[in-house]
Structures are given as C-alpha cells and as structure tokens.
Amino acid sequence: MTIVKLGIAALAATVALVGAASALDLKIAPPGPGKLVPTNVQLGIISPPNNICPGNGKLTAWVETNKPGTINILLVKKGGAVGGPYAVTTVKGANGIVMGSYTQNLVINNPVDAEYRVVIAGTPIQSNWVPLVAEC
Numbered sequence: 269m270t271i272v273k274l275g276i277a278a279l280a281a282t283v284a285l286v287g288a289a290s291a292l293d294l295k296i297a298p299p300g301p302g303k304l305v306p307t308n309v310q311l312g313i314i315s316p317p318n319n320i321c322p323g324n325g326k327l328t329a330w331v332e333t334n335k336p337g338t339i340n341i342l343l344v345k346k347g348g349a350v351g352g353p354y355a356v357t358t359v360k361g362a363n364g365i366v367m368g369s370y371t372q373n374l375v376i377n378n379p380v381d382a383e384y385r386v387v388i389a390g391t392p393i394q395s396n397w398v399p400l401v402a403e404c
Contacts, residue, residue: 304337311386311395316376321402325374329386329395333358333366339388341370346383346397353389376402 310330316323331339340353358368383397 302335304339305334306331306339306388306391306393307334308332309341309386309388309393309395311384311398313374313384313398313400315400316402319401319403321376321379321404323376323402325376325400325402327372327374327384327400329354329356329370331356331358331368331370331386331388333368336360336366339368342387342389343372344385344387346385348382374400376400377404379404 309332312328312330314326316325327343329341329343331341333339336357336359338355338357341356342350342352343354344350354370356368356370358366360366380400380402383399385395385397387394
C-alpha cells in the first residue's frame with residue numbers, strides 16, 4: 269500500500285507541476301493585439317472648375333484599417349512617377365469603422381490628362397485609377 273500511496277502522490281505532484289507550468293506559460297505569453305492591417309483605400313480627385321487651368325484641385329485618399337494606427341501610402345501616376353510615402357493616421361469612428369485620410373491641395377498651371385491611384389506598399393491594397401484633367 270505504501271508503494272501505491274507513493275505512486276499516487278508522485279502522480280499528483282506531476283499533475284500539479286504540469287498544471288503550474290501551463291498556467292505559467294499563459295501568464296508569460298500575453299495575448300498580442302495583432303498587426304495593423306490596411307483593409308481598403310479609396311482616392312478622390314477634384315479637378316479645377318470646368319477642367320480649366322490655371323486652377324485649383326484637391327486630392328483626398330481614405331484609408332481603412334483593422335485598428336487605429338499609422339499607415340504609409342504611395343500616390344502613383346499611371347505610366348509615371350510614384351510620390352510618398354505619406355503617413356495616414358486612422359482612428360475608430362462611427363459604426364466601428366477605423367479610417368483616416370490624406371489631403372493634398374493641387375495648383376494646376378499646365379494642361380494635364382492623367383490618372384492616379386493610391387497603393388499601400390507591401391500589401392495588395394490599392395485604389396481604382398482616378399482621372400485628373402485640366403486644359404489651359
């Protein structure tokens with residue numbers, strides 16, 4: 269009987285030790301909040317009134333993410349240059365949507381007929397192509 273009692277005591281001690289180790293593991297590994305991930309990006313461009321230059325226009329990009337944070341965007345001209353990165357800080361808003369925006373005022377002095385899009389480097393997230401047209 270003594271051997272059986274020792275065996276049971278050893279088994280109980282082992283179970284207690286394993287349970288304590290598991291609890292310790294849970295305490296050491298805090299749950300991560302997750303990585304900031306962009307979920308959508310949109311671009312809007314307002315050309316000068318009547319598409320006449322010289323004139324003023326406006327470019328606005330809206331970025332949605334899974335949680336508040338800062339995302340860098342790039343502005344791409346179709347067949348041309350890439351501008352940026354531009355930092356967009358997203359915040360939690362109405363209906364739980366997490367969004368931020370970037371706005372650039374445009375002064376157009378020369379004729380332009382181009383298309384632009386916004387991309388988020390390192391992700392497949394990109395906006396549709398949006399035209400900017402002005403005649404001088």
